[in-house]
Amino acid sequence: MASKSFYALIAGVGPGTGRAAAVRFAQKYPVVLLARRPESYEEAVADIKKAGGQAIGITADVADPTNLKNALASIDKELPGSRLAAAVYNVNSGFAKKPFLELKVEDIDASLNGSVRAFFHFAQATLPLLQKSVPDSEYPPTLIITGATASIKGSAQFGSFAAGKWALRALGQSLAREFHPQGIHVAHAIIDGVIDIPRTKDWQVNDGAEDGKIKPEAIAETYWYLHTQHRSAFTQEVDIRPYVEKF
Amino acid sequence: MASKSFYALIAGVGPGTGRAAAVRFAQKYPVVLLARRPESYEEAVADIKKAGGQAIGITADVADPTNLKNALASIDKELPGSRLAAAVYNVNSGFAKKPFLELKVEDIDASLNGSVRAFFHFAQATLPLLQKSVPDSEYPPTLIITGATASIKGSAQFGSFAAGKWALRALGQSLAREFHPQGIHVAHAIIDGVIDIPRTKDWQVNDGAEDGKIKPEAIAETYWYLHTQHRSAFTQEVDIRPYVEKF
Amino acid sequence: MASKSFYALIAGVGPGTGRAAAVRFAQKYPVVLLARRPESYEEAVADIKKAGGQAIGITADVADPTNLKNALASIDKELPGSRLAAAVYNVNSGFAKKPFLELKVEDIDASLNGSVRAFFHFAQATLPLLQKSVPDSEYPPTLIITGATASIKGSAQFGSFAAGKWALRALGQSLAREFHPQGIHVAHAIIDGVIDIPRTKDWQVNDGAEDGKIKPEAIAETYWYLHTQHRSAFTQEVDIRPYVEKF
Amino acid sequence: MASKSFYALIAGVGPGTGRAAAVRFAQKYPVVLLARRPESYEEAVADIKKAGGQAIGITADVADPTNLKNALASIDKELPGSRLAAAVYNVNSGFAKKPFLELKVEDIDASLNGSVRAFFHFAQATLPLLQKSVPDSEYPPTLIITGATASIKGSAQFGSFAAGKWALRALGQSLAREFHPQGIHVAHAIIDGVIDIPRTKDWQVNDGAEDGKIKPEAIAETYWYLHTQHRSAFTQEVDIRPYVEKF
Numbered sequence: 001m002a003s004k005s006f007y008a009l010i011a012g013v014g015p016g017t018g019r020a021a022a023v024r025f026a027q028k029y030p031v032v033l034l035a036r037r038p039e040s041y042e043e044a045v046a047d048i049k050k051a052g053g054q055a056i057g058i059t060a061d062v063a064d065p066t067n068l069k070n071a072l073a074s075i076d077k078e079l080p081g082s083r084l085a086a087a088v089y090n091v092n093s094g095f096a097k098k099p100f101l102e103l104k105v106e107d108i109d110a111s112l113n114g115s116v117r118a119f120f121h122f123a124q125a126t127l128p129l130l131q132k133s134v135p136d137s138e139y140p141p142t143l144i145i146t147g148a149t150a151s152i153k154g155s156a157q158f159g160s161f162a163a164g165k166w167a168l169r170a171l172g173q174s175l176a177r178e179f180h181p182q183g184i185h186v187a188h189a190i191i192d193g194v195i196d197i198p199r200t201k202d203w204q205v206n207d208g209a210e211d212g213k214i215k216p217e218a219i220a221e222t223y224w225y226l227h228t229q230h231r232s233a234f235t236q237e238v239d240i241r242p243y244v245e246k247f
Numbered sequence: 248m249a250s251k252s253f254y255a256l257i258a259g260v261g262p263g264t265g266r267a268a269a270v271r272f273a274q275k276y277p278v279v280l281l282a283r284r285p286e287s288y289e290e291a292v293a294d295i296k297k298a299g300g301q302a303i304g305i306t307a308d309v310a311d312p313t314n315l316k317n318a319l320a321s322i323d324k325e326l327p328g329s330r331l332a333a334a335v336y337n338v339n340s341g342f343a344k345k346p347f348l349e350l351k352v353e354d355i356d357a358s359l360n361g362s363v364r365a366f367f368h369f370a371q372a373t374l375p376l377l378q379k380s381v382p383d384s385e386y387p388p389t390l391i392i393t394g395a396t397a398s399i400k401g402s403a404q405f406g407s408f409a410a411g412k413w414a415l416r417a418l419g420q421s422l423a424r425e426f427h428p429q430g431i432h433v434a435h436a437i438i439d440g441v442i443d444i445p446r447t448k449d450w451q452v453n454d455g456a457e458d459g460k461i462k463p464e465a466i467a468e469t470y471w472y473l474h475t476q477h478r479s480a481f482t483q484e485v486d487i488r489p490y491v492e493k494f
Numbered sequence: 495m496a497s498k499s500f501y502a503l504i505a506g507v508g509p510g511t512g513r514a515a516a517v518r519f520a521q522k523y524p525v526v527l528l529a530r531r532p533e534s535y536e537e538a539v540a541d542i543k544k545a546g547g548q549a550i551g552i553t554a555d556v557a558d559p560t561n562l563k564n565a566l567a568s569i570d571k572e573l574p575g576s577r578l579a580a581a582v583y584n585v586n587s588g589f590a591k592k593p594f595l596e597l598k599v600e601d602i603d604a605s606l607n608g609s610v611r612a613f614f615h616f617a618q619a620t621l622p623l624l625q626k627s628v629p630d631s632e633y634p635p636t637l638i639i640t641g642a643t644a645s646i647k648g649s650a651q652f653g654s655f656a657a658g659k660w661a662l663r664a665l666g667q668s669l670a671r672e673f674h675p676q677g678i679h680v681a682h683a684i685i686d687g688v689i690d691i692p693r694t695k696d697w698q699v700n701d702g703a704e705d706g707k708i709k710p711e712a713i714a715e716t717y718w719y720l721h722t723q724h725r726s727a728f729t730q731e732v733d734i735r736p737y738v739e740k741f
Numbered sequence: 742m743a744s745k746s747f748y749a750l751i752a753g754v755g756p757g758t759g760r761a762a763a764v765r766f767a768q769k770y771p772v773v774l775l776a777r778r779p780e781s782y783e784e785a786v787a788d789i790k791k792a793g794g795q796a797i798g799i800t801a802d803v804a805d806p807t808n809l810k811n812a813l814a815s816i817d818k819e820l821p822g823s824r825l826a827a828a829v830y831n832v833n834s835g836f837a838k839k840p841f842l843e844l845k846v847e848d849i850d851a852s853l854n855g856s857v858r859a860f861f862h863f864a865q866a867t868l869p870l871l872q873k874s875v876p877d878s879e880y881p882p883t884l885i886i887t888g889a890t891a892s893i894k895g896s897a898q899f900g901s902f903a904a905g906k907w908a909l910r911a912l913g914q915s916l917a918r919e920f921h922p923q924g925i926h927v928a929h930a931i932i933d934g935v936i937d938i939p940r941t942k943d944w945q946v947n948d949g950a951e952d953g954k955i956k957p958e959a960i961a962e963t964y965w966y967l968h969t970q971h972r973s974a975f976t977q978e979v980d981i982r983p984y985v986e987k988f
Contacts, residue, residue, distance in 0.1 A: 065352070100425055101371060105312070108367050112359050116410055120355050124348060140984070154420030162421055163363055163414035170413035173401030178347055180984040196973070211973040218974030225966045231984040232937070232952040233959030238979055243881070243921040243972040387737070427737040443726070458726040465727030472719045478737040479690070479705040480712030485732055490634070490674040490725040559846070594919055595868060599806070602861050606853050610904055614849050618842060648914030657857055660911035661904035667895030668903055672841055 012091035016197040020216035026053035063118035084129040095161035115164030134183040192241035206244040253332035263444040265337040266291040267463035273300035310365035331376040333389040342408035362411030439488035453491040506585035510691040514710035520547035557612035578623035589655035609658030628677040686735035700738040753832035757938040761957035767794035804859035825870040836902035856905030875924040933982035947985040
C-alpha cells in the first residue's frame with residue numbers, strides 16, 4: 001500500500017473520545033487532529049508520535065468553512081497523495097440545561113452551529129474525499145458521528161441540546177442512505193453516559209461504580225470496529241453505555 | 248365565559264393545514280391567523296367571518312422575533328383581555344430534495360430557521376401566554392406542532408429537511424416534558440402523506456386513489472381533538488396518514 | 495341508517511378502559527361487552543341501559559376460539575342484521591414483575607396468550623366482520639388495541655409482560671399496513687400511566703397529584719375520536735399519559 | 742487461564758450466522774453447537790477441528806427445556822470445569838408471509854415458540870452460567886440475540902413473524918437492563934437483509950449487486966466484537982445491513 005496511503009481525520013479533539021479515536025486510528029493510519037485550540041491536541045499528537053505513529057495537529061474551527069478548507073488543504077501538503085480512510089465527527093456543541101423560557105436564541109444557535117452547520121461543512125468537505133478512496137481502501141471509507149443520549153431523547157430543559165443532536169442524527173441517517181450504496185460507511189454512535197475524562201473525575205455517576213463512566217478508549221475501539229466492517233454488513237447506529245447505566 | 252374569553256393562534260396559514268385549523272378552532276374561539284403575506288390568510292378570514300366566526304389576519308414573519316412580538320401586541324389590541332387557549336405551529340420551512348453534495352448551507356439554514364429558530368421564538372412567545380390561561384381555560388391550553396414524514400425518517404437527499412424536522416420534534420418532546428406538568432398540552436403531529444391542496448391537485452399520489460391525499464380538514468379535526476383532551480390523558484404524538492399510504 | 499344498523503364490540507371489560515369505551519360507544523351504537531365473568535360487565539350494561547343505550551354482555555374467554563365464535567354467533571341472534579362498526583381489544587394479560595430467573599414459562603405463556611394468541615383470534619374473527627361494514631358505515635370500521643408503557647419499553651423484570659405487549663403492537667402495525675388500504679382503521683394506543691379505577695384508588699402515583707391517574711373516560715374519548723377519523727387521515731398510534739407523568 | 746477455561750455456545754446452527762459465529766468464536770474458545778439435526782452442525786464441527794479449534798455438536802431442540810437441560814449437562818461432561826463465556830441465540834423461528842386472515846394459530850405459535858419460548862428457556866439456562874463467569878472471564882460474559890428486519894417493523898402479511906421477533910427484542914432489552922449491572926452483556930442484532938447462504942444463492946437481491954447479501958462471516962465478526970466490548974461501553978443493539986440495502 002506504499003503508493004496508495006491513507007489517513008484518518010478526527011474533528012473535535014479534546015481529552016476524551018476525539019483523542020482516544022486519534023490514538024486508536026493511529027495504530028493503522030497517520031491521523032490528523034482538528035481542534036479549535038492547539039492545547040486540545042498537542043498532548044495527543046506527542047503521545048502518538050512517541051508510540052511510533054504519525055500525527056498532525058491542525059488548529060481549525062470546523063464550523064467555519066474557510067477555516068476547514070484551509071485545514072484540509074494543509075493536510076494535502078503534509079501528507080501528499082494520501083487519501084482519507086476515515087473521518088470522525090466529534091465536535092462538541094456544548095449544552096445549556098435551562099428552563100425553556102430562560103433559553104436565549106444564542107443557546108439554540110450554539111447547538112445548531114456545532115451539531116448541524118459545522119457537521120454540514122465537515123461532511124461536505126470529507127465525503128468527496130471518502131468517495132475518492134472507495135476503489136482502493138482496505139476498509140470501506142468511513143464517516144463516524146458522535147451522538148449522545150440527547151440524540152434520541154428530548155428531556156425537559158434539554159431542548160436546545162436535543163434539537164442539535166436530533167438534527168445531526170437525521171443528517172447521519174440521510175447520508176447513510178445516500179452514501180452507503182456508494183461504498184462509504186456512515187455510522188452514528190449514541191454515547192449514552194458520562195465519559196471518563198479529567199473534567200468528570202469528581203462527578204458521582206452510577207453510584208460511583210467502578211467503570212461507571214465510559215472509557216474513551218472503549219468508544220474508540222467501537223469506532224475502529226465500525227470502520228473495519230465489511231460492506232455487506234454495515235452498522236448504521238450503535239448505542240454505547242456503561243453496564244451500570246440506567247436506560 | 249363572557250369575561251374570561253380565549254382565542255386561538257395559528258402560525259403558518261396557507262391553503263392547507265393552517266387554514267383548516269383556523270376554520271376548525273373558529274367554531275369555538277376567535278382565531279388569529281399569522282402568515283407572511285396577506286393573500287395567505289385573507290380568504291380564510293373572510294370565510295370564517297361569513298360563517299359567523301371571528302378571525303383576525305396578521306402579516307408577520309414568525310422567524311423574526313420583533314415581527315412576532317408586534318403581531319402578538321396587536322392581538323392584545325384587537326382582543327383586549329382575551330387569553331390564548333391554543334397555539335398551532337404550522338410554519339412551512341420548505342424543503343430541498345437534493346444530493347447532499349449539491350446542498351448549500353443556505354438550504355440547511357432555511358430548514359433550521361423555519362423549523363427550529365422560528366418555532367423557538369413562537370414557543371417562547373406563546374408558552375407564557377398559555378401559562379396564564381391554565382387556571383381558567385375550559386380545555387388545557389395547547390401548543391400543537393405540525394411535523395412530517397421527515398420528522399422521523401432521514402431519507403436519502405432529504406437531509407436538510409429532516410434535520411430541521413427532527414430538531415423541531417425534539418423541541419416539542421422536551422417542551423412536553425417541561426410544560427405538561429404545568430397543565431399545558433404540547434403535541435406533535437406527524438403528517439405522513441401529501442396534503443390535498445390546490446398545489447398538489449395534479450400530483451399522482453397513492454395511485455390516484457380517492458382520499459389518497461390527506462384532507463386538511465381531517466388534520467384540523469385531530470388538532471381540535473388534541474386540544475380537548477383531558478389532562479389526565481394527554482397525547483404527545485400522533486401520526487396522520489391516508490388509508491392507502493405505504494409506511 | 496335504520497336498515498343498516500351497526501354495533502360496537504368491546505373485548506376485555508372491567509372497571510376501567512373497557513367499561514368506559516362501552517359507555518362512550520353506546521352513545522352511538524348498541525354495544526356488546528365481552529368478559530370472562532358476568533360481574534365484569536353487569537354494572538356497565540345496566541348503566542348503559544339506564545342512560546337509554548343498548549348493551550349486551552356476553553361471558554366469553556376471548557383466548558378460546560370456540561368460546562369467541564359462540565359469542566359472536568350469539569350477537570347475530572341478539573342484533574340480527576347489525577354489522578360491526580368498531581372493535582376494541584382491551585384484554586388484560588396480567589403481568590408478573592419478577593427477576594427473570596424467577597419467571598416460570600407459565601408467566602411467559604400467560605402474557606403471550608392474553609396479548610398475542612387471544613388478540614390473534616379476536617382479530618381473525620372481527621376483521622372479516624369489519625370488512626363487510628366498509629361500504630356502508632358512517633365512519634371507517636375500526637379495530638382499536640389497548641397497549642401499555644411496556645408496549646414500547648422492555649424494563650428490567652418486566653420481560654414477560656413486555657414480550658406480549660411488543661408482539662401485540664407488532665401485530666397491530668402489521669394489520670394496519672394490510673387493512674388500512676381496505677378502508678379498515680387499525681389503531682394502537684399506548685396507555686402510559688396508571689388508570690384511575692377502584693383497584694388503584696390507594697396507589698400513590700405522581701406524588702398524588704390531582705388527575706395524576708388516567709381517567710378511563712378520557713381514554714374512551716380518544717378511542718371514540720380515533721373511530722371517527724376520516725380515512726384520508728388515519729392515526730395508527732397514540733400515546734396517552736397524565737400531564738404529570740414522567741416519560 | 743489454563744485452569745479457568747471458558748467456552749462459547751451457539752444455539753441454532755445452520756449454514757449461515759450460527760455456523761459463522763461458531764467458527765469465529767472457535768478462534769478463542771472451544772465452541773458448542775446446538776442444532777435440531779446433526780447435519781446442521783457436522784460440517785462446521787469438522788471445519789473448526791481441521792483448523793485446530795475445539796468444537797462439540799449437540800443435537801437438541803432449544804424449544805424443549807428437557808432437551809436443552811440434557812444438552813447443557815453433556816457439555817459439562819465434555820468440557821469439565823469449563824465456564825460459559827458467550828452464548829449466541831440464533832434460532833430460526835421460520836416465517837409465514839401470508840394475508841392475516843389465512844394465518845393459522847399454528848403459524849403464530851411457531852413464531853412465538855421459536856422466538857420467545859425457546860429463547861426464554863435458553864436464557865434461563867445460560868444466564869446463571871454466565872453469572873458464574875463474571876469474576877474471571879477475560880471479556881464480560883455475553884448473550885447475543887439474532888434479530889431481523891421484522892424485529893423493528895411489522896410489515897403487511899408479516900404479522901406472525903414480527904410478533905415473535907418484537908417479543909424477542911423486548912426480552913433482550915429487558916434482560917440487558919437487569920443483567921448489565923451484573924456485568925453480563927446482552928446485545929441484540931437487527932439483521933436487516935438477506936444472508937448469503939446456499940439457500941439464497943439464486944435470490945435476486947439489491948439488483949444483484951456484489952456483496953448485496955450479508956456475509957455470515959461479517960455478522961460473526963460483529964458478534965465477536967460485541968463480546969469483547971469493555972463493560973464501561975456496552976452496545977445493546979446494532980443494525981447490520983448491506984451497503985446497497987434500502988432502509
